[in-house]
Amino acid sequence: MQDVPLLISRILTHGSGVHGTSQVITWTGEGEPHRRSFAEIGDRAAQLAHALRDDLGVQGDDRVATLMWNNAEHTEAYFAIPSMGAVLHTLNLRLPAEQLVWIVNHAADKVVLVNGSLLPMIAPLLSKLPTVEHLVVSGPGDRSLLAGATVAVHEYEELLAGKPTGYDWPDLDERRAAAMCYTSGTTGDPKGVVYSHRSIYLHSMQVNMTQSMGLTDQDTSLVVVPQFHVNAWGLPHATFMTGVNLLMPDRFLQPGPLAEMIERERPTHAAAVPTIWQGLLGELTARPRDVSSLTQVTIGGAACPPSLMTAFDKLGMRVCHAWGMTETSPLGTVARPPAHAVGTAEEFAYRLTQGRFPASVEARLSGPGGERLPWDGESAGELEVRGPWIAGAYYNGPDAEPLRPEDKFSEDGWLKTGDVGTISPDGFLTLTDRAKDVIKSGGEWISSVELENALMSHPDVAEAAVVAVPDEKWGERPLATVVLREGSTATFETLRIFLAEEGKIAKWQLPERWTVIEAVPKTSVGKFDKKVLRRRYAEGDLDVTSL
Amino acid sequence: MQDVPLLISRILTHGSGVHGTSQVITWTGEGEPHRRSFAEIGDRAAQLAHALRDDLGVQGDDRVATLMWNNAEHTEAYFAIPSMGAVLHTLNLRLPAEQLVWIVNHAADKVVLVNGSLLPMIAPLLSKLPTVEHLVVSGPGDRSLLAGATVAVHEYEELLAGKPTGYDWPDLDERRAAAMCYTSGTTGDPKGVVYSHRSIYLHSMQVNMTQSMGLTDQDTSLVVVPQFHVNAWGLPHATFMTGVNLLMPDRFLQPGPLAEMIERERPTHAAAVPTIWQGLLGELTARPRDVSSLTQVTIGGAACPPSLMTAFDKLGMRVCHAWGMTETSPLGTVARPPAHAVGTAEEFAYRLTQGRFPASVEARLSGPGGERLPWDGESAGELEVRGPWIAGAYYNGPDAEPLRPEDKFSEDGWLKTGDVGTISPDGFLTLTDRAKDVIKSGGEWISSVELENALMSHPDVAEAAVVAVPDEKWGERPLATVVLREGSTATFETLRIFLAEEGKIAKWQLPERWTVIEAVPKTSVGKFDKKVLRRRYAEGDLDVTSL
Structure with missing residues (x-):
C-alpha cells in the first residue's frame, strides 16, 4: 500500500475542493450572519499560511496561538497553521490572566491571533509574554488598547490581502505536532496536550462514523463547544472531511442569541456542555421558538442530568451523551444505545451512560490495589484508556522531554483518566466518581x-x-x-x-x-x-x- | 499522542468484546441458518491461530491461503491469520485451474484452508503446489478426493478443538502485510496486491463513515460479494468495528436462495456486482417475496445500468453505486448525491455516476499527453489515485523487491487505474472507458x-x-x-x-x-x-x- 501520511492539509484540500460549496456561517449578533464557503476558507487558509511564513517568519514547529471565538477566521487558523507545519495553540479565553500568561510562556508562543473583542483581555498581558513577537487582530474591537504595545501588531485582513490563494502544503510526518491545548489545571499547573496530524485525522474519521456523530453534508452543525476547548470536539476537522456546514456563534453564547440562530439558520446538530443546554431550555420555555430543525444534540464535558435529557427529547432534540477529556482528543465514548435496547425500556438507561468505546479506544478498569477489574457493569475502578488519539505524555517545553507524571500514565503507557466507573460487558461506560x-x-x-x-x-x-x-x-x-x-x-x-x-x-x-x-x-x-x-x-x- | 498501531487484532478484540452478541449468519441451503456470535468468532479465531502456529508451524509472514465461500469459518481466518502476523491470501475460486496454480506458487502459500465443497477443485492441483505443506478442510465435502495427497490434511474443527480461546496477539508494525489478493489478470499474469494492517484499518473506518456504507449495529449486511474478492469490499473488517451483523450466503449464490435468505433473515443492506442483482430482480419478478427489510444496496464491480437502479428503487431497495478495484481496497468512490441535489431532478444523475472521492482518496486526471486535466465534468483523462489504502506496487515474491510496472504507477507513486473518465468540480467521478x-x-x-x-x-x-x-x-x-x-x-x-x-x-x-x-x-x-x-x-x- 502507498505510504501516504494522514495530514490536516489533506482534510483542508479535500473539504475546500470536493465540499467547496459547504459553508462556515458565523453569527454576527444582528442581521444576516456572515457566510464563507469551504472553498473560500481553503483560499484564505493558504493566504494566512503565506502571511505567517513570509511576513511573520513562522517556521519549523513554531507555536501560533489563537485567542478567538468560534468563527470563520478561527477555522482558517485551524487549517493553515498545522498544514504549514507549525503548531496551533488554542488559548482558553475563560482562564484567569495569570494562567493565560503561564500557558503562553510555557508553550513559548511566537504569534497570537486574537479577535478584536478580546483585546481587553490580552492587551494588559503583552508585556509579560516575552516570546510573543506578533499580534494579529481580527474583527471589531478597540485597537487603541494596543497603544504602546512592544509586539508587532497586524490586521488579519491586511495580512491576507493579495497573498496567493494556493499553498504547496509540505509533506510532513503524520506524527508531527499539529495542535495543542492546555487542561484547565484545577490541581497544579496547567498541562499541555499535543495533538498530532495522525491523531486529529483518525479522530476526524471516528467523529464521522455512524456510531459517533454520524453527520453528512445534509447537516449543519451548531458548534457551541468552544474552538479553544479540545479542538471544538473535533468538529471543524471532521466536517471538512464530509462537507457538514458549520454554524459558529462567535461571542454570542447567551441563550437568547442561541435560540435565535437555531430558529433562523436551522442547524440539524449541535454540540455543547450541559450548562449551555440548561440555559437554552430555560430560554425556550420562556420564549418558544421553532427549533424543529435541531434533531441531534451532542452533550459532553459533564454528565447530562436525566431531567435535561427528557426535556430535550420532548422538544424533538435527541440528546446523545458523550464522554472525553482534553487528553482524549476528546472522543472517548458515545452513548448510542445498542441495537437490542432500541425501542425498549432499557434504551433511556443506555443513553444516560457515558457511552460505548469505539474500536480505536481501548479501555480497562484499575481497582483500588491496581488490579484489573472485569467489565461486568458492577466493578468500579479507575478508567485507563489507550489509543491513537489518546495522550501519552504532557508537553513540557520546546527544549525538554515531555513530562510523564506517574499519576497520569501507567507504566505501560495507558492514560489514567482520574475517572472512576464501571464498564458493562458490551462496552458501555458509567462514571461514578473522580478518583481523587x-x-x-x-x-x-x-x-x-x-x-x-x-x-x-x-x-x-x-x-x-x-x-x-x-x-x-x-x-x-x-x-x-x-x-x-x-x-x-x-x-x-x-x-x-x-x-x-x-x-x-x-x-x-x-x-x-x-x-x-x-x-x-x-x-x-x-x-x-x-x-x-x-x-x-x-x-x-x-x-x-x-x- | 500514544503511538498505538492500527492492527486487525484490535478490530477483532473490539468486535468480539464490545459487539460480542452481533452475529455471523451462514446460509446452509436448508432449514435454520448457522449462527455464530462475534464473541464465538473471537474465541475460534484465537483457536485457529494457536493451531496454525503450534500444529502447522506457521510463523513470520507465512502466507496462509483460503479457498472458501462466504461463511463464519472464512471470517475466522480473516481475523486469525493477519492478527497472528501471517498473511491471509484469499484465492479466487472462479479462476481457471492453471491460474490458481500460478497464483499459489507465486505467493508461495504454505497452508490452504478449503471448504469441503471445493475439494474437487483443489484436489487435482495439489501435486503442482510444491510450497503447500498443509491442507485444512472445513465443512461438508468428499474427503476421499484427497486419497494419496502428498500434503498433510487436517480437519478444521479438529484443529481448533481444545485450543485456548485467548491469544496474546502480537504488537505488529501497522505497515506489515496482512492480506493479499490477485487481480484476475485478463492481460498478462495475475498481479498480487498486498494489504497492510494500516490500510485495512483505515479502509474499515471509511466504510463505516456516514457517506460510505454508513451501517450501524441495527443493520444486517448480506455480503454477496465474495470474501475472495478484495476482502468482500472490506465488510467483514468494517462490521467488526461497529457490530453490524453479517449474513453470509456460503455457496448459495443463485437468485432463488438469495431471495429466500433476504425474506427469512431480513438483512437491511446488501453488497454485490450488477449481475447478481439482475438475477435477483428476475427472481423477484417471477416469484415475489417480502424483501422489505432490504433498504440499501451497494453495487460495484461494474457500472449499474440505469434500468436496474430504477427497478430496485421501485422495490424500495435504494441502490448506492460505488467504484473501486483490487488495487484500491476497494473503496474509491461512493455515489451519495450531494446535499443540494437530494430530492431534485439532478439526484438520479448523481447516483448513476461512480461517486464521490472520500478525504483519504486523492484523485487526478491525466490527459492524452500526460497533462493534468481540470475537474470540470467534461475533460476526460485516465484516473490516477493516491491514498493510504491504494496499492503502490505489486507483489513479486517473498525474496524479491515488489514489481513496479511503469504502466500501473506514475513516477510520483500514484496508481494509474486504467479507467478513463471525468470528475465534476464537486468530486464526482464518471467513467467513460478503459484506457486501453x-x-x-x-x-x-x-x-x-x-x-x-x-x-x-x-x-x-x-x-x-x-x-x-x-x-x-x-x-x-x-x-x-x-x-x-x-x-x-x-x-x-x-x-x-x-x-x-x-x-x-x-x-x-x-x-x-x-x-x-x-x-x-x-x-x-x-x-x-x-x-x-x-x-x-x-x-x-x-x-x-x-x-
Missing part, C-alpha cells in the same frame, strides 16, 4: 457521588457533599456534609436510615461521620470544591457527629 | 463506450464494439464493428447519420471505418474482448468499409 474523591475503605471503593445523590434525594436536604476522611481501621471512611433546608426536622439518624432504605446504599458504605454546613464550597466553574471540605476537616473546623 | 480501449485521435480522446452505447441505441443494432485502429493522419481512429438484427435495412451511412443526430456524438468523433460482424467476441466473464477485434483488424480479417 472516591473513598478507599478497606480495599473497596465507595463513590462519593452516589452517596451525595442519595442524600440529595431526601426532601430536607438542599445540598450534600461526601469526602473521604482518614480512619484507623478502614484506611478511609466517608464524611457526610449536609446543607439542610429551612425548617428541616431531619436528624443524622433519620438521614442514615433513609440512605439504607430499599437498598439505596450498601450497609458497609453508610457514613458514620456527619456534619451540617451552611453551603457546599464551590470552584470557579461551580463544581463542589471538596479540597476545601477535606482541609476544614483536617483543621478541626467541622463539628462532626459520629453515629 | 480509448481512441487517441489527434491529441484528443474518443470514448469507445460512448460510441458503442450510441450505436446500440439504434433499433437495428444488436451489439456494437468500437476499437482504435492506426491512422496515418490522426494516430488512431475508431473502427465501428456492428452486429445487425435480422432483417435490418440499416446501412453504415444511416448509422453514421444516426450517431450525428441531436448532438449524440461530436462530429470529429464519428467513425469513418465500419464493418459488420456476426457477434462481438467476449471474455470468460462476458465482457467485450476488444483484443480479438484489434487482432482481426491487424491481420486483415475484417471487411472494412470507409465512409
Whole structure:
C-alpha cells in the first residue's frame, strides 16, 4: 500500500475542493450572519499560511496561538497553521490572566491571533509574554488598547490581502505536532496536550462514523463547544472531511442569541456542555421558538442530568451523551444505545451512560490495589484508556522531554483518566466518581457521588457533599456534609436510615461521620470544591457527629 | 499522542468484546441458518491461530491461503491469520485451474484452508503446489478426493478443538502485510496486491463513515460479494468495528436462495456486482417475496445500468453505486448525491455516476499527453489515485523487491487505474472507458463506450464494439464493428447519420471505418474482448468499409 501520511492539509484540500460549496456561517449578533464557503476558507487558509511564513517568519514547529471565538477566521487558523507545519495553540479565553500568561510562556508562543473583542483581555498581558513577537487582530474591537504595545501588531485582513490563494502544503510526518491545548489545571499547573496530524485525522474519521456523530453534508452543525476547548470536539476537522456546514456563534453564547440562530439558520446538530443546554431550555420555555430543525444534540464535558435529557427529547432534540477529556482528543465514548435496547425500556438507561468505546479506544478498569477489574457493569475502578488519539505524555517545553507524571500514565503507557466507573460487558461506560474523591475503605471503593445523590434525594436536604476522611481501621471512611433546608426536622439518624432504605446504599458504605454546613464550597466553574471540605476537616473546623 | 498501531487484532478484540452478541449468519441451503456470535468468532479465531502456529508451524509472514465461500469459518481466518502476523491470501475460486496454480506458487502459500465443497477443485492441483505443506478442510465435502495427497490434511474443527480461546496477539508494525489478493489478470499474469494492517484499518473506518456504507449495529449486511474478492469490499473488517451483523450466503449464490435468505433473515443492506442483482430482480419478478427489510444496496464491480437502479428503487431497495478495484481496497468512490441535489431532478444523475472521492482518496486526471486535466465534468483523462489504502506496487515474491510496472504507477507513486473518465468540480467521478480501449485521435480522446452505447441505441443494432485502429493522419481512429438484427435495412451511412443526430456524438468523433460482424467476441466473464477485434483488424480479417 502507498505510504501516504494522514495530514490536516489533506482534510483542508479535500473539504475546500470536493465540499467547496459547504459553508462556515458565523453569527454576527444582528442581521444576516456572515457566510464563507469551504472553498473560500481553503483560499484564505493558504493566504494566512503565506502571511505567517513570509511576513511573520513562522517556521519549523513554531507555536501560533489563537485567542478567538468560534468563527470563520478561527477555522482558517485551524487549517493553515498545522498544514504549514507549525503548531496551533488554542488559548482558553475563560482562564484567569495569570494562567493565560503561564500557558503562553510555557508553550513559548511566537504569534497570537486574537479577535478584536478580546483585546481587553490580552492587551494588559503583552508585556509579560516575552516570546510573543506578533499580534494579529481580527474583527471589531478597540485597537487603541494596543497603544504602546512592544509586539508587532497586524490586521488579519491586511495580512491576507493579495497573498496567493494556493499553498504547496509540505509533506510532513503524520506524527508531527499539529495542535495543542492546555487542561484547565484545577490541581497544579496547567498541562499541555499535543495533538498530532495522525491523531486529529483518525479522530476526524471516528467523529464521522455512524456510531459517533454520524453527520453528512445534509447537516449543519451548531458548534457551541468552544474552538479553544479540545479542538471544538473535533468538529471543524471532521466536517471538512464530509462537507457538514458549520454554524459558529462567535461571542454570542447567551441563550437568547442561541435560540435565535437555531430558529433562523436551522442547524440539524449541535454540540455543547450541559450548562449551555440548561440555559437554552430555560430560554425556550420562556420564549418558544421553532427549533424543529435541531434533531441531534451532542452533550459532553459533564454528565447530562436525566431531567435535561427528557426535556430535550420532548422538544424533538435527541440528546446523545458523550464522554472525553482534553487528553482524549476528546472522543472517548458515545452513548448510542445498542441495537437490542432500541425501542425498549432499557434504551433511556443506555443513553444516560457515558457511552460505548469505539474500536480505536481501548479501555480497562484499575481497582483500588491496581488490579484489573472485569467489565461486568458492577466493578468500579479507575478508567485507563489507550489509543491513537489518546495522550501519552504532557508537553513540557520546546527544549525538554515531555513530562510523564506517574499519576497520569501507567507504566505501560495507558492514560489514567482520574475517572472512576464501571464498564458493562458490551462496552458501555458509567462514571461514578473522580478518583481523587472516591473513598478507599478497606480495599473497596465507595463513590462519593452516589452517596451525595442519595442524600440529595431526601426532601430536607438542599445540598450534600461526601469526602473521604482518614480512619484507623478502614484506611478511609466517608464524611457526610449536609446543607439542610429551612425548617428541616431531619436528624443524622433519620438521614442514615433513609440512605439504607430499599437498598439505596450498601450497609458497609453508610457514613458514620456527619456534619451540617451552611453551603457546599464551590470552584470557579461551580463544581463542589471538596479540597476545601477535606482541609476544614483536617483543621478541626467541622463539628462532626459520629453515629 | 500514544503511538498505538492500527492492527486487525484490535478490530477483532473490539468486535468480539464490545459487539460480542452481533452475529455471523451462514446460509446452509436448508432449514435454520448457522449462527455464530462475534464473541464465538473471537474465541475460534484465537483457536485457529494457536493451531496454525503450534500444529502447522506457521510463523513470520507465512502466507496462509483460503479457498472458501462466504461463511463464519472464512471470517475466522480473516481475523486469525493477519492478527497472528501471517498473511491471509484469499484465492479466487472462479479462476481457471492453471491460474490458481500460478497464483499459489507465486505467493508461495504454505497452508490452504478449503471448504469441503471445493475439494474437487483443489484436489487435482495439489501435486503442482510444491510450497503447500498443509491442507485444512472445513465443512461438508468428499474427503476421499484427497486419497494419496502428498500434503498433510487436517480437519478444521479438529484443529481448533481444545485450543485456548485467548491469544496474546502480537504488537505488529501497522505497515506489515496482512492480506493479499490477485487481480484476475485478463492481460498478462495475475498481479498480487498486498494489504497492510494500516490500510485495512483505515479502509474499515471509511466504510463505516456516514457517506460510505454508513451501517450501524441495527443493520444486517448480506455480503454477496465474495470474501475472495478484495476482502468482500472490506465488510467483514468494517462490521467488526461497529457490530453490524453479517449474513453470509456460503455457496448459495443463485437468485432463488438469495431471495429466500433476504425474506427469512431480513438483512437491511446488501453488497454485490450488477449481475447478481439482475438475477435477483428476475427472481423477484417471477416469484415475489417480502424483501422489505432490504433498504440499501451497494453495487460495484461494474457500472449499474440505469434500468436496474430504477427497478430496485421501485422495490424500495435504494441502490448506492460505488467504484473501486483490487488495487484500491476497494473503496474509491461512493455515489451519495450531494446535499443540494437530494430530492431534485439532478439526484438520479448523481447516483448513476461512480461517486464521490472520500478525504483519504486523492484523485487526478491525466490527459492524452500526460497533462493534468481540470475537474470540470467534461475533460476526460485516465484516473490516477493516491491514498493510504491504494496499492503502490505489486507483489513479486517473498525474496524479491515488489514489481513496479511503469504502466500501473506514475513516477510520483500514484496508481494509474486504467479507467478513463471525468470528475465534476464537486468530486464526482464518471467513467467513460478503459484506457486501453480509448481512441487517441489527434491529441484528443474518443470514448469507445460512448460510441458503442450510441450505436446500440439504434433499433437495428444488436451489439456494437468500437476499437482504435492506426491512422496515418490522426494516430488512431475508431473502427465501428456492428452486429445487425435480422432483417435490418440499416446501412453504415444511416448509422453514421444516426450517431450525428441531436448532438449524440461530436462530429470529429464519428467513425469513418465500419464493418459488420456476426457477434462481438467476449471474455470468460462476458465482457467485450476488444483484443480479438484489434487482432482481426491487424491481420486483415475484417471487411472494412470507409465512409
